[in-house]
Amino acid sequence: MMVEFALYAQLVLFAAIAIGFFFHRNSSCFHPLAFYLLFHGIVFVIRPFMVHYLNFEGRWVYMQYRPTDNEFVFTLFVTSVGLVVFALTSWLMGNVEVKFTAGDLPEFTPAQKRGLLITLLLLGPLATYSAFFATGDIGLYERGDIQMTMDLATGNAIYVNTTGYIVDAQTMFGSLAVLFMWRFRFAWWTWFPLILFMAYRAFLGGGRWAMITVVFTIILVQLYRSRRRWIRLRYLGLMIPLFILFQNIGFDRNYFRDMVSGEGRVVAEFRDNRSWLEKQDNPDFANFDFLTYILWAVPDKSRTYTYFSQYLQLFTEPIPRILWPDKPVGSPIKLINLNDYGNFVGLTNSLVGDGWLSGGWVGLLVTMTVVGLAFGYIHRRLWRVSQPYKVIMYCGFMPLTLLWFRDGGISLAKYTLFVLLPILVWIWTSSLLERFGQLSANTRPQVLRRR
DSSP states (O other), rough: OHHHHHHHHHHHHHHHHHHHHHHHHTTTTHHHHHHHHHHHIIIIIIIHHHHHHHTTTHHHHHHHHOOHHHHHHHHHHHHHHHHHHHHHHHHHOOOOOOOOOOSSSSSOOHHHHHHHHHHHHHHHHHHHHHHHHTTTTTTTTTTOOOOOEEEEETEEEEEEOOHHHHHHHGGGGHHHHHHHHTTTTTTTGGGGHHHHHHHHHHOOOOOOOHHHHHHHHHHHHHHHHHOOOSOOOOHHHHHHHHHHHHHHHHTTTTTTHHHHHOSSHHHHHHHOOOOOHTSSSSSSGGGHHHHHHHHHHHHTTTTSSTTTTTGGHHHHHHSSSSTTTTTOSSOOOOSSSSGSSOOTTOOOOOOHHHHHHHHHHHHHHHHHHHHHHHHHHHHHHHHSOHHHHHHHHHHGGGGGGHHHHHHHHTTHHHHHHHHHHHHHHHHOOOOOOOHHHHHHHHHHHHHHHHO
């Protein structure tokens, strides 16, 4: 009875915040609270109901841990506190009037057109080479050119003879496809590069979230172009097949390859003949389960917190391991290893869990407050000066926050690198070309006068 009461109490709290946000005149799909509500609703509201009423046991078995009713309820309470803090701080800082620029996004200037061409010439070959690397068993992995090893202490896979910069650079294709579509005003034929990127990611099997984030970016850009605050129902319809593909690839990484080739489906079906509902007991949206484990282990088992030391990885992670073979895996200072108390290999902390790891209640409040204020400030800056550069940067960045809400740590910096790099390179090259053009225009009359 205690668990049921807590489940419905946190559902009422979530509904009250979501409804209040939706009906406010300054709310929109662009606000960071909209993204956090989407994340929280799936993993911290719907998921606990499924765990409790459908008896999902898979994650508990995997982690070698089973929560008591008190621990289950306490996790619901912690997530609700995190939601309230983020909602208050992000709204306090980001409560601004939504003001779209007059008309559609402006046409590219000549300098911006040339800048996009230079960007494609600079980054296109690197992304193509990376795509060949990341193809898996039909690429360099098959010949053994990419070597990876498992760090036994953390359970993380690390590259031995290459770097993640090369392997992950193919993610840039998504942003390049969005820029290409904007360049030609989203004509029907400009969708083909995006479709090719989505097909490639599905064929690859890993990195499914790249498909989700690029679709959210397109939706935000289209909402801005149409001067609408909220998503249309037809866009939600487009998300259904994408969600089905996302889940099927999660069940079987070779799903799309087998569907294209017609091979291996019999083996795949024999390997996993569970019903669709039973297959929902998977790690995709199981952050509630993982957080329950974290709250159980820290600080009662760990006897300490991380004190935000996990963010020191920001200083070591940019250095390629191929140049620093002894680079620490993860943070250079490790005060807690969650694998010491069970099996946490391959699981994610979530932003809430990351805050709790940093300092319990204090760490949670600090983390959610700082992140809420920061994202609210970014949102405020968007609507104060809605320049085209700023719009495309914001639409590319905000969907990535869903991954940070899920993972915690420095994951946002990793995702942002290759998603925003093409946009930044385009902005820089366009600005240089514009300045060079202005300089040439200013100096030409002086030469004529001297003559």
